[in-house]
Amino acid sequence: MTTVTFRDESATGKPLDEFTLPGLPERISARELVRLRVREEVARYNAAPAARFRGLVRPVDAEVELNGYRMKAARRIDWERQADLAEAAFRRNGFLLLVGDRQIDDLSETIDLTVDPVVSFVKLVPLVGG
Numbered sequence: 354m355t356t357v358t359f360r361d362e363s364a365t366g367k368p369l370d371e372f373t374l375p376g377l378p379e380r381i382s383a384r385e386l387v388r389l390r391v392r393e394e395v396a397r398y399n400a401a402p403a404a405r406f407r408g409l410v411r412p413v414d415a416e417v418e419l420n421g422y423r424m425k426a427a428r429r430i431d432w433e434r435q436a437d438l439a440e441a442a443f444r445r446n447g448f449l450l451l452v453g454d455r456q457i458d459d460l461s462e463t464i465d466l467t468v469d470p471v472v473s474f475v476k477l478v479p480l481v482g483g
Contacts, residue, residue, distance in 0.1 A: 355379050355466040359390050360473045361409070369420050369476070370407055379467045383450060384460035386472060387443060388436040395432035402427035409448065409474055410439045449475040 354376045361369040374393055381389075387409075394408040406412055407421040412430050415422035442448060443460060450457040453469030464472075 355470055357386075357466055357470045357472055359393075360471060362473050362475045364475060364477050366475075377466060380463055380465050382460065383457045383462045383464055384440065386464060387439050387450070387460065390472070390474070391436040391439050392432045395430045395435055399429050399432075402429065406430070408435070409476075410435050410442060446477060448477055449473075451475065 355378070356373055356375040357377050358371060358373045360371045363369055372393075374389070377389070391409055398406050398408070402424075404424055404427060405418075405421045406415060406424055411417060411422045412424065412435070415424050417423075440460060443450065451473040452464050452466075453471060455469075457464065466472075
């Protein structure tokens, strides 16, 4: 099992947010990695809903603000819907997925997390979700 660091960056490379997640398999598909990341950030939010959500995909009816999204009202977020929308955003080039210094182009690609356990999500446009 591997501990992975998930890092969000702006298109200019500026770090925006970061968290680590232990207990991941050594090899995982890019799709599973994206979904796992979204599930974790939504679980953290749902455990303590707040006025602000920090995540890859903007929940519906949330407003974009610096380094996150302002929720109109604290509510539970559906992680599966967010994950589906994150996959769609990846296919539309809404964000880049980097493992170490290598860009991942296909969600079916298998990633060896023992080689480089830092996964960067470079946000190119605001991403809308649910």
